[in-house]
Amino acid sequence: MNRPLVIGNWKMNLDFVEAVHLCQQITVLLKNQPAPHVDVVVAPPFVDLRSVASVLEAERAGIALGAQHVNVHEAGAHTGEVSLGMLARLGVSWVLVGHSERRAHYAMSEELVGATLRSVTRGSLNAVLCVGEDEAVRDAGEHLDYVRAQLRSALSGLEAPARERVCVAYEPIWAIGTGRSASASQVAEMMGAIRDELAERGLGGARVLYGGSATADNAASLVLEGSADGFLVGGASLKADSFVAIVRTCDDCYAVSANRR
Ligand code: PEP
Numbered sequence: 001m002n003r004p005l006v007i008g009n010w011k012m013n014l015d016f017v018e019a020v021h022l023c024q025q026i027t028v029l030l031k032n033q034p035a036p037h038v039d040v041v042v043a044p045p046f047v048d049l050r051s052v053a054s055v056l057e058a059e060r061a062g063i064a065l066g067a068q069h070v071n072v073h074e075a076g077a078h079t080g081e082v083s084l085g086m087l088a089r090l091g092v093s094w095v096l097v098g099h100s101e102r103r104a105h106y107a108m109s110e111e112l113v114g115a116t117l118r119s120v121t122r123g124s125l126n127a128v129l130c131v132g133e134d135e136a137v138r139d140a141g142e143h144l145d146y147v148r149a150q151l152r153s154a155l156s157g158l159e160a161p162a163r164e165r166v167c168v169a170y171e172p173i174w175a176i177g178t179g180r181s182a183s184a185s186q187v188a189e190m191m192g193a194i195r196d197e198l199a200e201r202g203l204g205g206a207r208v209l210y211g212g213s214a215t216a217d218n219a220a221s222l223v224l225e226g227s228a229d230g231f232l233v234g235g236a237s238l239k240a241d242s243f244v245a246i247v248r249t250c251d252d253c254y255a256v257s258a259n260r261r
Contacts (some may be wrong), residue, residue, distance in 0.1 A: 008237030113186030121162035175212025216245035
């Protein structure tokens with residue numbers, strides 16, 4: 001098992017006061033009972049980044065800052081958008097690329113996902129490439145080919161040093177925000193396909209996370225049987241207790257898998 005990574009995607013929730021509060025609660029919980037084997041990232045809305053960065057810096061809790069999206073251009077006439085340089089300057093070290101909500105509702109094409117991935121990793125930030133099928137694709141039994149095609153498209157043209165800054169989040173669209181997580185065996189099957197594709201493209205060691213109604217109750221089986229290297233967490237990341245419980249589960253799972261070795 002790779003070192004686990006757990007990312008909280010706060011989506012369009014929490015104003016900056018609420019975000020600071022949640023961040024403080026998470027840091028207190030993790031300071032009281034650390035999870036030394038897990039990398040933890042929080043990805044607030046853009047307008048909360050500066051405030052959350054201040055808390056993370058002051059608390060020194062070892063939590064990294066993430067952004068939910070970035071514009072592919074460096075600067076210029078892109079009203080309402082945010083650049084990589086702006087994010088880096090705020091201390092952001094992780095960026096989600098191609099979340100299914102961006103693809104579905106904000107016209108993020110496969111081409112743009114690939115270009116954004118190249119731009120993020122060229123800029124020395126870490127990227128979380130989000131992939132996953134909808135229910136119709138799964139029902140048709142085409143989910144493995146679909147996700148492999150998403151990976152091929154996004155990863156083409158990625159240079160060797162940049163590959164080390166990529167991790168993948170498998171997020172079946174039918175599981176996001178529905179309370180209906182994929183089963184451990186569904187995740188294990190997909191993790192195998194994703195890792196095969198990554199190995200063929202020179203990203204053999206990349207971490208592969210699971211996202212989609214992950215909770216502290218299903219996290220252990222998704223890691224130990226599903227072979228996820230951690231989680232991209234939406235709903236359960238909006239409460240400190242439920243988010244930190246997932247982090248702790250990953251910490252325990254890592255210890256279990258280290259003992260098995
Ligand atoms: C997500 O949108 O990245 C996500 C995983 O959401 P949820 O955990 O709420 O399903």
